[in-house]
Amino acid sequence: DQQVKQNSPSLSVQEGRISILNCDYTNSMFDYFLWYKKYPAEGPTFLISISSIKDKNEDGRFTVFLNKSAKHLSLHIVPSQPGDSAVYFCAANWGGSEKLVFGKGMKLTVNP
């Protein structure tokens, strides 16, 4: 049972445009959502997170939106840069749990 889903395996955008990465979840107990970025042959690095009591969190070029009623979150990258090309993982957690649940990831390619 996949509790965190990233249904699109890849996305390609032009440099300077917006990248929108989507994520759906099934467990209504999740109260923290996180995005990670991963380059090949490296460990994932934390990008941005959002608590379930918020609907938006912004950090520089990165903004995460949370729609609890739809059990959906998205990561917006504006403007996209070639260095943003990587695999992005959506993850979720709930209070008291020791485990972070990851989606399968989505490969973003930003073309110069």
Next chain:
Amino acid sequence: SQTIHQWPATLVQPVGSPLSLECTVEGTSNPNLYWYRQAAGRGLQLLFYSVGIGQISSEVPQNLSASRPQDRQFILSSKKLLLSDSGFYLCAWRVNRAGELFFGEGSRLTVL
């Protein structure tokens, strides 16, 4: 500052051989530690986690095992490797209550 180290970085092993991957964390005490695996074309799969010395929780039944002999040391082992054990193994420690994880550099295992 906190750091996390994994070794070896790359490993090529024959089927049926043993395995030992090590992970050490510095700059923190009594961390929650995790082993994840990223298989080719797949997401991040949680294998084991530990909340303290000698305490191991297994997420996926398989021929792998984990041990935590010291507070800041986490070891992933196998007595006999399978072809399906090939993948990128990641050690991580939990940074905060939101579930944010800080990952090591990863260990690439190829079983031939």
